[in-house]
Amino acid sequence: MSATKKEYKRVTVKSLVDMKKNGEKISMLTAYDYSMAKIVDAANVDVILVGDSASNVMAGHETTLPITLDQMIYHASSVIRAVNRALVVVDIPFGSYQSDPKEALRSAIRIMKESGAHAVKVEGGQEIKESVKRILNAGIPVMGHLGLTPQSIYKFGTYTVRAKEEEEAHKLIEDAKLLEKMGCFAIVLEKIPAKLAKEVAESVSIPIIGIGAGNGVDGQVLVIHDLLGITQEFNPRFLRRYLNLYEEMGNAISKYVDDVKTRDFPSDEEQY
Ligand SMILES: Nc1nc(=O)c2c([nH]1)NC[C@@H]1CN(c3ccc(C(=O)N[C@@H](CCC(=O)O)C(=O)O)cc3)CN21
Ligand SMILES: CC(C)C(=O)C(=O)O
Ligand SMILES: [Mg+2]
Numbered sequence: 001m002s003a004t005k006k007e008y009k010r011v012t013v014k015s016l017v018d019m020k021k022n023g024e025k026i027s028m029l030t031a032y033d034y035s036m037a038k039i040v041d042a043a044n045v046d047v048i049l050v051g052d053s054a055s056n057v058m059a060g061h062e063t064t065l066p067i068t069l070d071q072m073i074y075h076a077s078s079v080i081r082a083v084n085r086a087l088v089v090v091d092i093p094f095g096s097y098q099s100d101p102k103e104a105l106r107s108a109i110r111i112m113k114e115s116g117a118h119a120v121k122v123e124g125g126q127e128i129k130e131s132v133k134r135i136l137n138a139g140i141p142v143m144g145h146l147g148l149t150p151q152s153i154y155k156f157g158t159y160t161v162r163a164k165e166e167e168e169a170h171k172l173i174e175d176a177k178l179l180e181k182m183g184c185f186a187i188v189l190e191k192i193p194a195k196l197a198k199e200v201a202e203s204v205s206i207p208i209i210g211i212g213a214g215n216g217v218d219g220q221v222l223v224i225h226d227l228l229g230i231t232q233e234f235n236p237r238f239l240r241r242y243l244n245l246y247e248e249m250g251n252a253i254s255k256y257v258d259d260v261k262t263r264d265f266p267s268d269e270e271q272y
Pocket of ligand 3: 051052053064091
């Protein structure tokens with residue numbers, strides 16, 4: 001490595017499993033573009049998720065269902081160009097892995113090859129077992145996602161807490177064990193009771209990353225626009241807002257408009 005180039009200790013799939021072993025919590029955030037990913041990576045976030053929440057946050061869709069594989073690859077390649085340290089995981093979007101295992105593998109390969117990402121994430125357990133196996137067999141690391149799985153929102157109809165009933169809780173634990181056994185390197189658990197999430201984290205040796213899953217898991221994930229307070233309408237109990245950027249950005253932009261209208265901008269120093 002050249003003297004001018006800074007050396008980064010990259011986060012790997014293995015280092016995440018070691019972090020769980022050593023009791024160090026894992027931080028994960030989404031990013032969908034180069035500029036945001038630069039900031040997130042420089043702040044030492046361990047895992048950057050190029051989430052299909054880009055469908056909501058970037059494109060303004062109601063759900064995650066419409067975003068395409070090509071669009072996910074565009075977001076992922078932008079993120080990859082910014083990242084020096086974090087592990088970059090990409091959601092395989094709805095419709096590009098559920099049809100059959102070969103399609104799932106083709107989609108995962110396109111993401112890895114065309115974006116340079118380090119791993120993929122898929123929603124579900126038993127139902128998508130064969131697809132997960134295929135992808136893992138090709139040497140592509142897979143992160144699971146159980147609990148509230150937004151790609152199947154129309155099956156449930158609501159974004160309420162999942163696995164409150166014993167039967168669904170039991171299936172979730174079995175799915176987590178299955179994903180671990182197949183070789184997934186981590187699992188996201190979304191919006192389930194904290195007690196159940198803790199039980200899952202204690203039942204498997206791979207890291208469990210929670211969103212609305214309490215403090216008994218191995219790491220946390222949030223959508224970056226929620227954390228920064230850029231999204232306004234999204235207000236679940238699990239969200240902690242660290243800024244109100246919607247307001248701050250709005251104020252800055254209003255000031256600019258004002259400065260243009262009043263001829264304050266540009267000043268003598270700001271022209272040639
Ligand atoms: N901006 C954003 N943040 C996210 O965390 C996110 C997305 N978009 N899009 C994809 C999925 C959808 N996710 C969701 C969606 C809704 C709730 C939720 O709790 N919604 C309601 C409660 C609905 C109900 O109880 O019926 C809320 O309180 O806002 C949680 C996670 C998480 N993901
Ligand atoms: C909420 C996280 C886990 C996600 O899947 C996404 O951002 O798409
Ligand atoms: Mg997602």
